[in-house]
Amino acid sequence: MDMQETATHTGSELSLDSQVSANGGNAGEAPTEITITIPTQAYFISGIRDFVVNLTKNMTGFSLQWAYRFQAVVDELCNNAIEHGSAKGQLILIKLISTKDKSLEVAVEDSGTGSDKMTAEQLTALLKERKQLTAGAYLGLRGRGLPKIVCEWTDEITFEDLAQGGIRVKVKKYLRKDEDNVLSQLHKDAHTLVIQ
Numbered sequence: 001m002d003m004q005e006t007a008t009h010t011g012s013e014l015s016l017d018s019q020v021s022a023n024g025g026n027a028g029e030a031p032t033e034i035t036i037t038i039p040t041q042a043y044f045i046s047g048i049r050d051f052v053v054n055l056t057k058n059m060t061g062f063s064l065q066w067a068y069r070f071q072a073v074v075d076e077l078c079n080n081a082i083e084h085g086s087a088k089g090q091l092i093l094i095k096l097i098s099t100k101d102k103s104l105e106v107a108v109e110d111s112g113t114g115s116d117k118m119t120a121e122q123l124t125a126l127l128k129e130r131k132q133l134t135a136g137a138y139l140g141l142r143g144r145g146l147p148k149i150v151c152e153w154t155d156e157i158t159f160e161d162l163a164q165g166g167i168r169v170k171v172k173k174y175l176r177k178d179e180d181n182v183l184s185q186l187h188k189d190a191h192t193l194v195i196q
Contacts (some may be wrong), residue, residue: 031099032059038078038094040086040111045078048094061101061175069153070104070173076149076167077108085110085117085167105172112165120159120167127159128150 035054038044052074056067074094081092090111097105120125127146151157154171162168 001153015030029100031097034096034098036094036096037091040082040088040090040092042079045075048078049075055096055098056104059100060098060103060104062173066173070106072149073153074106074108076146077106077171080146080169081108081110081167083114083116085112085114087111087113087115101175101176103172105166105170107170109162109168110166111168112162116164117165118167120161123159123167123169127157175189 034050036051038048049071053067053071056062056070057064062070074096078092078094086092090113092111093107093109095105095107095109096104099105099108130146131151146157150171154173156170156172158168158170160168160170
């Protein structure tokens with residue numbers, strides 16, 4: 001099965017590309033890959049948040065609770081790309097890859113033109129430092145998104161330097177039905193406490 005969609009909104013440079021391609025003969029559904037390009041304006045992130053929730057709950061096999069968690073993860077990654085990695089008037093790229101009943105992967109690329117530009121190596125070191133700090137202390141309102149939202153709600157995180165000077169942050173979460181089944185018990189039994 002091959003499918004490709006493209007939607008472009010000129011003037012604000014908003015575009016959406018969706019591709020589903022053959023799985024190379026593997027059993028099961030082929031991954032769905034969606035690429036979204038938005039300008040470095042926070043205004044557009046609300047639409048991305050809504051899209052991520054709907055994609056996650058309708059196409060991945062993850063629960064509604066995880067859909068909202070992914071919404072927060074993508075929101076954090078996009079806000080970081082806009083605030084730290086890209087100058088005003090630039091674009092950021094968001095790629096979502098959904099393998100139904102297996103995983104959801106998100107990659108966000110900045111332009112590398114921001115005032116707080118860092119390399120992948122610097123971001124990795126910063127994340128390690130922040131994870132150690134958040135283990136025993138409150139960091140305040142700023143600087144906790146990567147260690148407390150992104151890392152705690154994903155299974156993998158990778159920082160990559162891009163040839164054009166930006167950074168790609170990739171995160172991946174694997175679907176574990178047992179995890180969702182345990183978490184859903186909170187709604188059925190008021191006497192059960194699940195600590196994550």
